[in-house]
Amino acid sequence: MAQTNDLLAVLIDADNVSPARIGPVLAEIAKYGTASVKRVYGDWTKPNLRSWKDAASEHVIHPIQQFDNTTGKNATDSALIIDAMDLLYTRRFTGFCIVSSDSDFTRLASRIREDGVTVYGFGERKTHESFRNACDRFTYVEVLEEPEKAAAAVDAAVPGRTPTAKLRTDGRLVSVLRASIGNASGDDGWASLATVGGLVRKQQPDFDSRNWGFAKLSELVREIGLFEVAANPGGGLRVRNGAPGR
Structure with missing residues (x-):
C-alpha cells in the first residue's frame, strides 16, 4: 500500500494511449501515491489527438505541445524523456508512471530505476517485453475498468476468467508461483501470500x-487448485505448494 507522502510524476504519451483509458489508469495510480505532476505529450495540431482535450481537462492533466518538425523522428518521445530526467533530478518523486505502449521508453525506465526510484508502466498487451521488464510494475490497460464498473462486478461472475484447466497448464504461471512460494516459505512450507506476490x-x-x-491474487491461486491457501x-x-487437503 502506498504511503500518503509518496509523490508520483505521471507522464503520458498521447500517441500511444487512448483518452478513454486514462480515467481507470489514474484510479490505479492513486493506489500507489499522489500524482502531483500529470502531463500528456503530443502534437495537438493532429486531428487524431483532438479527443484528448476533454480528457485532459477532466483529469487536470497538463498538455505539452510538441511539433513533429522532422519526418521519421518522434519529437513527443524526446520531450517526455527530457522532462522525466528534469523531474528526476529534483529528487521530489518516489515514483514515475510512464503511460505508453512504446518500447522506446525502455532506457528511460531503466535509468530512473538506477536512481532507486520506482517505475510504474501502463500500456496495452502489445507492449514489448523490454519496456515491461524495465519497469518495477507494469499494468495492462485492458484489465482496468472504471471504478463504478469494477464495484458492480464484485461478487459477480467474471466472463473473462481463464478456466481452471487452462490455468493448470500455464507452465510459466505455475512455475513462477511454485518457485516464489518455495523461496518465501519457512520450515513448515508456508509462505505469506503478500510476500509471494512481491517476489513474482x-x-x-x-x-x-x-x-x-x-x-485478487488469492482468487487466482485458489482457482489453480495446485496450492493451499x-x-x-x-x-x-x-x-504453500500442494493441493488443498493434501
Missing part, C-alpha cells in the same frame, strides 16, 4: 491476477 512481480513486472480475470495467524493469507 520482481521476476515478472507485468504479473497481475487481473490478466487472468481475477480481482489459508488464513495466516499473524494476519493476511499464507500459501
